[in-house]
Amino acid sequence: MPNSLKLGLAGLGTVGAGVLRLLDAHAGQIAARAGRPVQVVAVSARDRSKKRDAVIDNYRWVDDPIALAQDPEIDAFVELMGGEEGIPKESVEAALKAGKHVVTANKALLAHHGVALAKLAEENDVALNFEAAVAGGIPIVKVMRESLQGNAISRVYGILNGTCNYILTLMQEEGATFDDALKEAQEKGYAEADPTFDIGGFDTAHKLALLTSLAFGVETAFEDIYVEGIQRIAAADIEAADRLGYRLKLLGVAAATEHGIEQRVHPAMVAKHTPVAETFGAQNCVLIDGDFVEDVMLSGQGAGAGPTASAVMGDIIELARGHIFAPFATKTADLKPYPKAEMGGHAGSYYLRLTVRDQTGVIAGIATRMAEQDISLESIVQHRQRTDIPGVDEDEVHTGPVDVVMITHERPKRRSKKRSRPSRVTDML
Amino acid sequence: MPNSLKLGLAGLGTVGAGVLRLLDAHAGQIAARAGRPVQVVAVSARDRSKKRDAVIDNYRWVDDPIALAQDPEIDAFVELMGGEEGIPKESVEAALKAGKHVVTANKALLAHHGVALAKLAEENDVALNFEAAVAGGIPIVKVMRESLQGNAISRVYGILNGTCNYILTLMQEEGATFDDALKEAQEKGYAEADPTFDIGGFDTAHKLALLTSLAFGVETAFEDIYVEGIQRIAAADIEAADRLGYRLKLLGVAAATEHGIEQRVHPAMVAKHTPVAETFGAQNCVLIDGDFVEDVMLSGQGAGAGPTASAVMGDIIELARGHIFAPFATKTADLKPYPKAEMGGHAGSYYLRLTVRDQTGVIAGIATRMAEQDISLESIVQHRQRTDIPGVDEDEVHTGPVDVVMITHERPKRRSKKRSRPSRVTDML
The missing domain is CATH 3.30.360.10 (Dihydrodipicolinate Reductase; domain 2)
Incomplete structure (x- = not known):
């Protein structure tokens, strides 16, 4: 059996604990399928003594995630701290520069610095895997x-x-x-x-x-x-x-x-x-x-410990198999x-809801204003509000507030005049 | 740019033509993403002159798929002929033995001989990729x-x-x-x-x-x-x-x-x-x-040319990237x-439909027989058939045939007597 893939894991919250539990549960299966054992050798988190959903006594403790990221014993750094700046960013950078693969679930970090980090991974010929950063367990x-x-x-x-x-x-x-x-x-x-x-x-x-x-x-x-x-x-x-x-x-x-x-x-x-x-x-x-x-x-x-851990482990297994993806x-x-x-410039059908007094001519007034702004309506419907309105008797609401719901046509005509955007605009897919 | 990945493609039906069209449409993108160009160098099919949805004049023609599978010029053999025995099987075996990667959409071949072929791929240190064999474009x-x-x-x-x-x-x-x-x-x-x-x-x-x-x-x-x-x-x-x-x-x-x-x-x-x-x-x-x-x-x-070609190309790109999966x-x-x-031994809820004469006591009779066989019913409903029944007037159907629909309980009790299986049994998921 070839050498094991050795991991340093920083962040022992829900997801970190889930990854440890997954490895505990399926170490044998993972070794067979990855072609080599996968093991966590050291961990880091903010508070060592915090109560957790996983036992961490078997792993070497490292106080500083940035030190863990460069630890000579590890092949890959698993970053599960989260957050776009500060220690998560610095530790991922340190790991990549030290030639360690990185697996992370940190969407904020990647959304802001993903391309720069990918370049760093490229230069150091290591992986930066982030399956768990998008949509939890969905691959x-x-x-x-x-x-x-x-x-x-x-x-x-x-x-x-x-x-x-x-x-x-x-x-x-x-x-x-x-x-x-x-x-x-x-x-x-x-x-x-x-x-x-x-x-x-x-x-x-x-x-x-x-x-x-x-x-x-x-x-x-x-x-x-x-x-x-x-x-x-x-x-x-x-x-x-x-x-x-x-x-x-x-x-x-x-x-x-x-x-x-x-x-x-x-x-x-x-x-x-x-x-x-x-x-x-x-x-x-x-x-x-x-x-x-x-x-x-x-x-x-x-989201959740199990699904996210499944995604993290999929990334780790690819590393163990020796597959490095850009x-x-x-x-x-x-x-x-x-x-x-x-x-x-987005063309779409819009939904608008206006709360108005239920008086003769209100709908006509709205429709006229919409037409003046060159907004073409597909439908306009008046609904009595079902929420309780203080001071208004259920049987006398015909002069009270009602909802007028409108759907605009999909492709609004180009407006030459200044655009007055409705305050509640919800796009239709 | 490194050497291109050279393909021999056997089978130029719907899927084969789709793969050629996909490569034509996206050769540049594929080269960038795979890290090297991907090109078809030779093709084979039953009839060279058949009208097809793709132009094949630019590719070397090889009459015999088994010869193509071992062609010295190719790195990978793409088998899109289909069928569990004969030439498809022999050509895939020939390719693997010759140290060529294989990409195939052939589910019948793999369902019957997949493990033996995988062993052959393993022994020759090549890939046997079959994304397109299951569920078309779904990866x-x-x-x-x-x-x-x-x-x-x-x-x-x-x-x-x-x-x-x-x-x-x-x-x-x-x-x-x-x-x-x-x-x-x-x-x-x-x-x-x-x-x-x-x-x-x-x-x-x-x-x-x-x-x-x-x-x-x-x-x-x-x-x-x-x-x-x-x-x-x-x-x-x-x-x-x-x-x-x-x-x-x-x-x-x-x-x-x-x-x-x-x-x-x-x-x-x-x-x-x-x-x-x-x-x-x-x-x-x-x-x-x-x-x-x-x-x-x-x-x-x-299914279909486009989705299946997408799956085939995903497999090919992994080869070009150098990733070989078991x-x-x-x-x-x-x-x-x-x-x-x-x-x-399968425990499940079953659906049964019996077509019976609409007479007093029919449902009671069925229910009694089911109870005798120790089958517990969740529901039993009588429906008048909506299909036309020759010779039966719509207004006089109460003695004509009707459908009796039954749903059994999920876990049928263990039957000690011989089992008489209903002729129309449809499982509930």
């Missing part, structure tokens, strides 16, 4: 970097954040308000105490930046992603979507257009009974359109600059 | 052989034959009879003139044999698969399924049980609004349950013998 990075390389990809999109999808699922299934759903997600451990990162769409955007690079062979461009979160989605929107035959989902979309590549993260109406609409709870899904493969979809658990599928010198398509 | 082989290697897989299943799914979709959406749906599938090119192979479930079984080996690390065991096709499904079954909240799908299922591994191909009731039930037309889907990854699903086009993920010596679980 989308490998599929895009390897399986679909013969295609020209025109679009990649999907549900990339389990927290948001969990909240939207609760709102849909239980009629919960956004605040209540968020609270339940936090109680169940799906959402952080500070949930901005997830519900604001930024986590989805990090993952999208990586998928965009893999799909189109371009440099990552996180800063150029249009990002809109789910914070302003009301129960009334979920209801209106349902009545119109849609589900509301937070999507990340990267698409080739005639003006460049469009990258956007926003809530979208997705037709019911489609696989994306049927992706519930903390599940993720990713869909790819390629010129030869046509359409491919992958779905599964987008992190972004091609040499960094061959990555093209990101050709940004402005969101202003 | 399921790579995902199982690489991404999910850290998991203990408990089940892999899915819709693996586009022809059957196309027929079942037509029956469901248009109320077509099986014969009419098959005819339409043949007219549209989805089904062969002799459709036995597809509708009898054998094509699904070939693919399942490969997935079983990859999932469980066992030798392929095509002969041990329980196979039931879709030929006897009537419009009334599709209707009954719909009323009960299900869709009828032809599934291939491989699952670990306490008695061994169960491999079965048969029509199954799949609950509506699940991803499998929402897989329509010629689409395929594959689902995997692993202990760490939990559940993963892949779906996409299960065909069945591990050394053939490490593959365990297939531990067969008998179908008789």
Whole structure:
């Protein structure tokens, strides 16, 4: 049996502990399938004595992750600390410079510094594997970097954040308000105490930046992603979507257009009974359109100890097998600059909900204003609000507030006058 | 730029022509991503002058595929002829023995001789890649052989034959009879003139044999698969399924049980609004349950020139990159013998439809007989047949034939007496 692949693991939170448990459970199988044993030789984390879901007594402890990254005994550095700057970044750089392979689940780090780190990996002839950074257990990075390389990809999109999808699922299934759903997600451990990162769409955007690079062979461009979160989605929107035959989902979309590549993260109406609409709870899904493969979809658990550990281990096994892939599928010198398509040029069908007094002429007034702005409507429907309105008796609401829901035509005509953007705009996929 | 990867391609039907078109369309991209150019240098097929969807004038013509397989100029042999014995088998063997890598889409060949061929590849230190043999454009082989290697897989299943799914979709959406749906599938090119192979479930079984080996690390065991096709499904079954909240799908299922591994191909009731039930037309889907990854699903086009060519090219690019994978993920010596679980021991919920005279006491009689055989019923429903019955007036059908539909409980009690198997048994997933 050849020498084992020796790992240094930094970060012993949920995912780190999951990786240790996985190795404990399947060491024999992994050795057989990788062609050599895989073993963790040293670990590092913020607090050695913290209670964990894995036993760490058998591993050498290293206080400083940056020291661990360059440890002479290790072949590969597994970075599971997370965070875009500081020690995670410095330790990954140190590992690559020391000629160690790196396996990481750190999407924030890669979305911001992925290409520079890939260049460093290239120069030192080592791997930088990041399957676990996108969509948890779903093997989308490998599929895009390897399986679909013969295609020209025109679009990649999907549900990339389990927290948001969990909240939207609760709102849909239980009629919960956004605040209540968020609270339940936090109680169940799906959402952080500070949930901005997830519900604001930024986590989805990090993952999208990586998928965009893999799909189109371009440099990552996180800063150029249009990002809109789910914070302003009301129960009334979920209801209106349902009545119109849609589900509301937070999507990340990267698409080739005639003006460049469009990258956007926003809530979208997705037709019911489609696989994306049927992706519930903390599940993720990713869909790819390629010129030869046509359409491919992958779905599964987008987060959690087990699924993420499965992704990390897939990357580690490839290292043990001696397969080194270019992190972004091609040499960094061959990555093209990101050709940004402005969101202003995005053609799509929009959903708008206005809360108005139920008076004669209101709909006519709205329709007239829309026409003046050259916005063509596909439908306009008035719904009585089902939420309780203080001071308004259920039987006397005909002069109270009502929701007017509109769907615009897919391709808005070019407007010559200044553009007045509606305050609540939700794109249809 | 390093030397190009030189291919000999045998078989210029739909898929072969697709591969040539793909290479024509994306030669530059492939060279950049593979790190070296990929080129076809010689081709072979039954008839040189046949009209094709690709130009073959630029390639050297070789009459004999076995000669092409050993051609000194080629690095890899791409076998797209199909068929389990004869020239396809001999040419693949010749290529491997001559130290050429092999890329093939031939599921029949691999289901019967995969392990022996993998051993030959191993001995000659070359690759035997077969992504295109299972589920067309869906990269399921790579995902199982690489991404999910850290998991203990408990089940892999899915819709693996586009022809059957196309027929079942037509029956469901248009109320077509099986014969009419098959005819339409043949007219549209989805089904062969002799459709036995597809509708009898054998094509699904070939693919399942490969997935079983990859999932469980066992030798392929095509002969041990329980196979039931879709030929006897009537419009009334599709209707009954719909009323009960299900869709009828032809599934291939491989699952670990306490008695061994169960491999079965048969029509199954799949609950509506699940991803499998929402897989329509010629689409395929594959689902995997692993202990760490939990559940993963892949779906996409299960056949056709473009998707299959995409899969073939993914395999070729890995060769150009210098990555050689063990065909069945591990050394053939490490593959365990297939531990067969008998179908008789399969515990599941069964669907039965009996056509009976509509007379008092019929249902009671059936229920009594079922109880005598110790079969516990979850539900028993009588439906008036909607198909026209010659000689029976619509208004006088209460003594005519009616359908009695039954669902048995999931775990049938152990029967001590001899087992009388109902003639139409369709498993629920």
